[in-house]
Amino acid sequence: MLGIVPIAYAVLALAAPRPSPAQAPDAFAAEYARLRAGPAHAADVPRGRIEKTRAISTGLEHRYVLLVPEDYDSARRYPVAFYLHGGVAREPPGPGGTWWRNWDVIEGHDRIAVVPLSWPESFWWTAGQVESLNGILTDLKRAYNVDENRVVVFGTSDGGTGAYFLAFKNTTPWAAFLPFIGDPRVLLNPANGADGDVHLANVTNKPLFIVNGETDPLYPVRQIIPFLGALENVSADFEFTPKPGGHNTSWWPEEEENIERFVADHPRTPHPERVFWATERTDRYNRAHWLVIDELGALPSDESRRYLGSVTAGGDAGVVDARCEGNTITVLTYQVRRLRLLVSPDAFDLAQPIRVVANGETVFEGMVQPDAEVLRRWARVDQDREMLYAAEVEVRLPQGR
Numbered sequence: 001m002l003g004i005v006p007i008a009y010a011v012l013a014l015a016a017p018r019p020s021p022a023q024a025p026d027a028f029a030a031e032y033a034r035l036r037a038g039p040a041h042a043a044d045v046p047r048g049r050i051e052k053t054r055a056i057s058t059g060l061e062h063r064y065v066l067l068v069p070e071d072y073d074s075a076r077r078y079p080v081a082f083y084l085h086g087g088v089a090r091e092p093p094g095p096g097g098t099w100w101r102n103w104d105v106i107e108g109h110d111r112i113a114v115v116p117l118s119w120p121e122s123f124w125w126t127a128g129q130v131e132s133l134n135g136i137l138t139d140l141k142r143a144y145n146v147d148e149n150r151v152v153v154f155g156t157s158d159g160g161t162g163a164y165f166l167a168f169k170n171t172t173p174w175a176a177f178l179p180f181i182g183d184p185r186v187l188l189n190p191a192n193g194a195d196g197d198v199h200l201a202n203v204t205n206k207p208l209f210i211v212n213g214e215t216d217p218l219y220p221v222r223q224i225i226p227f228l229g230a231l232e233n234v235s236a237d238f239e240f241t242p243k244p245g246g247h248n249t250s251w252w253p254e255e256e257e258n259i260e261r262f263v264a265d266h267p268r269t270p271h272p273e274r275v276f277w278a279t280e281r282t283d284r285y286n287r288a289h290w291l292v293i294d295e296l297g298a299l300p301s302d303e304s305r306r307y308l309g310s311v312t313a314g315g316d317a318g319v320v321d322a323r324c325e326g327n328t329i330t331v332l333t334y335q336v337r338r339l340r341l342l343v344s345p346d347a348f349d350l351a352q353p354i355r356v357v358a359n360g361e362t363v364f365e366g367m368v369q370p371d372a373e374v375l376r377r378w379a380r381v382d383q384d385r386e387m388l389y390a391a392e393v394e395v396r397l398p399q400g401r
Contacts, residue, residue, distance in 0.1 A: 028370040028390070032345065035375065038385040041074040041145045051095055054135055060122060062132040065097035067106060067113035068144065077147035079111040079263075080140065082133065084124055086157025086181075092119040105252045109260075112144060124155070124162025125187055125194040127284060130170050137173055141383045148386045149268040154178045156249055157218075161186045168198050169285045171205045171277075173384075175268035178209040178259065180249055183219035184227055196285060197313035199278035200234055205288055208238040209262045211255065216247045234311055270386040271347035273324050280317040290347070290389070291322050295338035300399055301359060308334035324348075328355045331395070338396050342378065342389040343368050350390060361398045368393065 050066045072078070083106060085099045093099050100106070100115045107113075114136055118124045122132070140146055152175050155163030160182020167177045168187070187194040208231075212224045221242045231238050239262060243251040252259075270289070277288040279296075286293040296318040308319040318336040322329060327348055329341055341356065348354060348368075356364040370390040378389045 028372045031372045035379045043074045056128050056131045064116040074145050079150035082114045082153045084155035084159030084162040088118040088158040125165040127195045138383045148384045152176045156180045167203045176207045176266040180211045197280050199312045201276050201278040201311035204236045204276050207266045210240045213245045218247050275322045278312045278317050278319040290342040292340040297337040305334045330357045341393040343391040345390050
């Protein structure tokens with residue numbers, strides 16, 4: 001059973017004040033202004049339903065469908081919704097986006113929709129799919145004027161489980177997750193091939209809108225209740241709606257007003273005041289917004305923070321609970337030896353010193369100089385006007401006693 005944290009953590013992330021980077025060197029300020037403005041989006045772009053493919057690093061092609069409003073206007077930013085389908089064990093279908101069965105719930109919204117394909121060679125809960133989804137979003141940002149803080153993930157059945165996987169592993173790009181008639185326990189079965197462990201801590205970073213059927217033969221409400229209790233124990237931000245009926249989404253039209261309210265009420269905070277992240281590896285799934293975990297390993301002082309391990313799958317993954325208040329960052333860690341903190345001019349006053357306190361000890365205090373190379377490097381990674389970084393602060397955790 002997943003562990004329970006004996007501390008009531010607040011999950012609501014408030015945006016930090018946004019001081020101007022005007023005091024930074026002129027070259028940095030110019031580069032920052034350019035990246036903040038974003039690319040010049042063309043007005044004459046494809047609209048309507050568009051079927052595309054994208055290859056990941058292994059060469060495997062991933063198909064997806066875009067649905068772009070016919071009245072798309074490149075002068076304004078558009079929300080985006082990804083829709084992850086169910087039935088991923090089926091062989092890939094023919095063209096036309098037939099892998100998504102109820103287009104009526106997607107059409108008619110003033111946003112760009114993305115309907116990717118998952119199949120036995122690339123389940124939602126694999127590294128290839130995460131790479132593909134991130135890549136699709138990056139391509140979309142380059143071609144269309146996307147509101148980076150309003151990108152959400154819907155999922156039904158296996159797609160709902162896929163939405164949970166993204167919440168557990170890849171929180172940074174997304175504003176919220178809406179898993180419908182899915183079950184995160186699927187990720188716990190080794191036979192299903194989930195890429196890595198499930199860490200309860202990680203779902204505290206973004207809100208979830210969860211729906212399950214009361215008589216669903218696969219994932220009924222009664223089987224989801226223990227997971228909901230675990231979410232409550234870590235003060236996760238979620239709404240749960242039980243619906244009469246079985247393994248279907250026939251209720252979607254009657255819940256549409258609540259769904260759209262939830263999406264509208266939960267934009268992403270690009271620089272949250274708190275990041276709580278756990279990982280068992282550092283080659284991927286080791287970043288949440290401005291926190292990057294670079295080295296795992298036990299420290300003598302970990303025993304006093306063992307409670308942090310209770311929100312990981314096996315109790316021994318690396319965990320960081322990081323909070324910002326003004327120009328002070330406070331971190332508590334478990335089984336982590338080294339991490340990086342990404343410093344944004346939108347979240348810190350770079351004209352003042354920054355202080356980092358790790359496990360009760362001040363490990364950094366001083367001025368942080370804006371670095372245009374750091375700015376460009378992370379801008380290439382994120383393709384995100386709302387999430388720009390001026391510097392990195394590397395923290396080697398004190399050994400303690």
